[in-house]
Amino acid sequence: MPKEKKFPNSVLIYNPKSGSAFDRDLWLGTIIDKICTHLKYSVAVHATTADITPAELLEDCLASEPELVIAAGGDGTIRHVLGSLSETDVAIPVGIVPFGTGNQLARNLKIYQDALFVDPLQRAVDIIAAGRTRSIDLGKMNGNYFCVAAGAGPLSDAILAPTREEKENWGMLAYVGSMLQTVASQPINFKITADGDVFQVKALGVIVTNVGDMGFATMSERARVDDGKLDLCIVTLAEFTDYVMLGFQVASAVLATSAPFYMRKVRSVKIESMNGPVTANVDGDACGTTPMQIEVIQKAVRVICP
Secondary structure, three states: OOOOOOOOOOOEEOOOOOOHHHHHHHHHHHHHHHHHHHOOOOOEEEEEEOOOHHHHHHHHHHHOOOOOOEEEHHHHHHHHHHHHHHOOOOOOOOOEEEEEOOHHHHHHOOOOOOOOOOHHHHHHHHHHHEEEEEEEEEEEOOOOEEEEEEEHHHHOOOOOOOOHHHHHHHHOHHHHHHHHHHHHOOEEEEEEEEEEEEEEEEEEEEEEEEOEEEEOOOOOOOOOOOOEEEEEEEEEEOOHHHHHHHHHHHHHHOOOOOEEEEEEEEEEEEEEOOOOOEEEEHHHHHHHOEEEEEEEEEEEEEEEEO
16 A cells, blocks of 8 residues: 655645535535544645635645645636646645546546545545655646636537536536537537648537546547647537437447547647637636637646546
8 A cells, every 4th residue: 555645734725616505514624624634634725716816826825835735626626726836836746626517637537436435535535645646737728727628619618508506416417418409509610720730620619638538428538638738629520410429429428439520639729710709618617719729738737646
């Protein structure tokens, strides 16, 4: 069994909007108790708010010179903490406590597992205590960091469609309905500049991913969080049968290799809509509009993994 790491001085940054108020009080109290008693760490707790940016919050936290930063919440919270930390010159490891709907980054790092008898909080604490530190890449879109993916088009918009209540009640199933509704959407004419190569394509969605498992589907089996590149995935969908095929495959959380995709590894990519600005999506959140200038930030942060 790996030897437990010691981080006597740590900070916990959490999103108070993750889960219901009752759930939040329960999991927050539980995780603080586990950190302080099981790991014997001293932890300062900070909540994200609408009045202070994650970068400002992290700057205040780093003033105490912690040995560990713990990020608790969904992918949005995680990306803000990791992105802000990557902007600093401080090489502090980050422990992740996944408490969102998708938990895609934690899922791809094997921190989060869909298992009936696995306590996600206890697993997260155990990994923080005895895991290994791994340097991972981040993506950056128009100045905004992402851990999982950035994209545009009806397929990307479907990720934004479920309400908070739907995600709380249905989890990943909340995305299935909105994803299937994209079969009635019209493709968009995109201009893509990928590592200097320029081309145009009519697509239902253009997604640039940093991970392979998107939770609701596998966009790219080749994607790795530490390969120094991002994966450009274009869903072309030229015929109605393609729409039907994609709908059934997304519902079963599997995208076959025969799906009408274009994929390639990229270090930088620009996505422009020839039909006027369309919504840009970063890790499930609306984030401005096209054009999107995306680049990979290699080995941006250090995360504690199994």
